[in-house]
Amino acid sequence: MTSRYAKLWAASALAAIGIAQAAYPEKTITMVIPFAAGGPTDTVGRLFAQSMSNTLKQQVIVENVGGAGGTLGAARVARSAPDGYTIFLHHIGQSTAPALYRKLSYDAVTDFEPIGLVADVPMTFVARKDFPAKDLKELLAYVKANKDKVTYANAGLGSASHLCGLLFMSALQTDLTTVPYKGTGPAMNDLLGGQVDFMCDQTTNTTGQIKGGKIKAYGVTTKTKVESLPNLPTLDSSGLPGFEVVVWHGLYAPKGTPKPIVDKLVQALQIAGRDATIKQRLDDLGTDPAAQNRMTPEALRSHLKAEIDKWGPVIKKAGVYAD
Structure with a gap:
């Protein structure tokens, strides 16, 4: 009898989770940006947050959590509940932090669910x-x-x-x-x-x-x-041959965020990337949204790992570290 009730309880719990995922989002979503308001990442984030709000039928608000080169905001999101109500927009700094910081309270790769690349600036x-x-x-x-x-x-x-x-x-x-x-x-x-x-x-x-x-x-x-x-x-x-830095932005959720929720966020991101108003605004600022095939979890995951491999040796050679 106990086993039967346990199975019924498990089935009910799974059904409840499925209903919650299907109904997502049911409340405001917070987009954490790990820099002060008014900066370039903040500008990109607010443009996309507005369009994603329209698609998701819930407000996506921006919360600026600045400090420590973006790692304070990243740590905050890594500790957040994986329910889709906290997402994270970061730039190239997500790939440089593992080499720059001797101790991080999170893993830049494994503690997040990639949603997609957003823009190259x-x-x-x-x-x-x-x-x-x-x-x-x-x-x-x-x-x-x-x-x-x-x-x-x-x-x-x-x-x-x-x-x-x-x-x-x-x-x-x-x-x-x-x-x-x-x-x-x-x-x-x-x-x-x-x-x-x-x-x-x-x-x-x-x-x-x-x-x-x-x-x-x-x-x-x-x-x-x-x-x-x-x-x-x-x-x-x-005068500086070979000098090149392109700042890419990626959107993430905490590790363990269910795939159906991630899929809805991917869809909202891609719709924002096709938004004529966003394209015009980004064009005015000298950049473009990422291509649609780069606004996917797979593309961001691959790009993040490649950028970690690229910048790690550069930073280590410079001998710059933070505790």
Whole structure:
């Protein structure tokens, strides 16, 4: 009798789980972004959150959990219930954290369920409006001559701007004074105010400032020019051959999130990727949504592992670690 009731209870529990998954979502979904509001990842996240809200018929709200190069937000999501009501948008930093941090409270690969790639974003090398160098050639010369005076801002250890700075200093074989922030939003504010000299930041955060003449731009980090900034040369062609950093963004859920829920999130992501308003807005910011065949769990899982293999040796060679 006991065995019979146990089987009935198990069957009832499984049926309840199935009903819950079929009804998902029944309440607000939180998209955790591990950087301060106003930064490039925040911009991308809010665009997609709005469209996904329409598809899922429930609001997708953004919660900014900044600090420690994105690892605080990642840890928060890794500990969250795998019920689809907490999702996580992160960029290339998800692949650099395993090499940058001696101790992580989570595993960047196994503690998350990939949903799909979201967007690839070029970066721009920019400086305060009154920075004396007129072009990249002059910038390189000025930085080498004033390495103890100039300041380089970044969004914190493990961020895309930090990684770009590491490559820049490696190319120049020059160490610079770096000023870390809890996101490129506050870093950009200080650049606009002249408190720091220069930084490397995503087009989603710099295009409007460049076009408005509020900061000085020296080049893009892609091998080809960016359509929204046609007069801006590539760093590769202007004095830093081989220099390339493209910031990809991925969407994740906590490990163990049921596949039917992940599938609904994938569908909502792909619909957002086809949204004409999002495409236009991203185009204005110098980027595009990921291709539909990359907005899948399989594509993000494969890309994340490849990027970990790519950047791990670069970071270890630079000798930069955090506890």
